[in-house]
Amino acid sequence: MDTRERLIESTRELLWERGYVGTSPKAIQERSGAGQGSMYHHFQGKPELALAAIDRSAADLRARAEAELGGTGPVTARIGAYLRRERDALKGCPVGRLTQDPDVMADPGLRRPVEQTFAWLTDRLAGLLAEGRENGEFDAGLDPVATATALVAVLQGGYVLARAAGSAAVYERAVDGALGLLTR
Template sequence: MDAREKLIRSTQALLWERGYVGTSPKAIQQRAGVGQGSMYHHFGGKSDLALAAIERCSEQIKSFAKDKLQGPGTAYERIEAFLLQERNVLQGCQLGRLTADPEIVVNDNLHRPVHETFDWLQQKVSAVIREGIADGQFDPELEVEDTAAAITGILQGGYVLAKAAGNDEPYFRAVRGMLALLKPKQRPNE
């Protein structure tokens, strides 16, 4: 792994653990095992490095979501697979954590990929819901964008509930509740 890659991965981890303010250039260099010269050779400063780390995180989240939302199965099964996919619940979402970071929120350059990723995710979930409606699996009266926002909100809120409780059960309880609301109704002749 080259120095640039070490710096990006280290910054991702530190942003997740400490947030932007708590992530100093020195901490990044120490975690990456590289010197200051190497850091500034690859990046103009902490903000540029943070942007690269946030964009990498965005790519990873998109890949994670695509794997389940565009995979095999019915619309319900794909949403279920996405919500129940193995994840470190108590660590929360790397990007979700940054939505409450005041330095990220006020920096348009750093906030943009966070916002765009959540918007992308809601669009992908909306597409799956539309498929489920078209297939007769979901209620045709279902408000697609509102439901996609609720699914994303359950995911992020579940992380918060789990962290507050110190265990992952509140996350899974929230997810199971959402899935119960989405569960396709059995038709009388089935």
């Protein structure tokens, strides 16, 4: 991995662990093994590097979601595979945790990839739910957009509840509950 990549990956990890304020240039340099000169050679400053890291986390989330959602088979199975995918529930979502960071949310440039990622995920799920409604997997009265929004909220809320309880089982119960409601 070259220096630029090490800087981005280190910043991704630090943002997930510490948030924007806790991700100092010094911490990034220490984690990446890059010197100050290298950091500023590749990026104009912390905001530009943070944006590259957030963009990367957002792209990773979309790619991992698409791996399950874009597969073949019944819509319920694809959504179930996505919701039950192995995650570190106690660590939380690397993109979702950024919504708790006031510095990220106050900066339109840093907030944009977070907002776009959740809009993409909601739209992707809504499209699948509409497909499932059309093919008879779901009730004809199902509202795809409202249901997709609820599924995204269950995922993100499941992380919060699991962290609060110190137990990944809480996250799993939230997912089980959502799938139970979806397939009734």
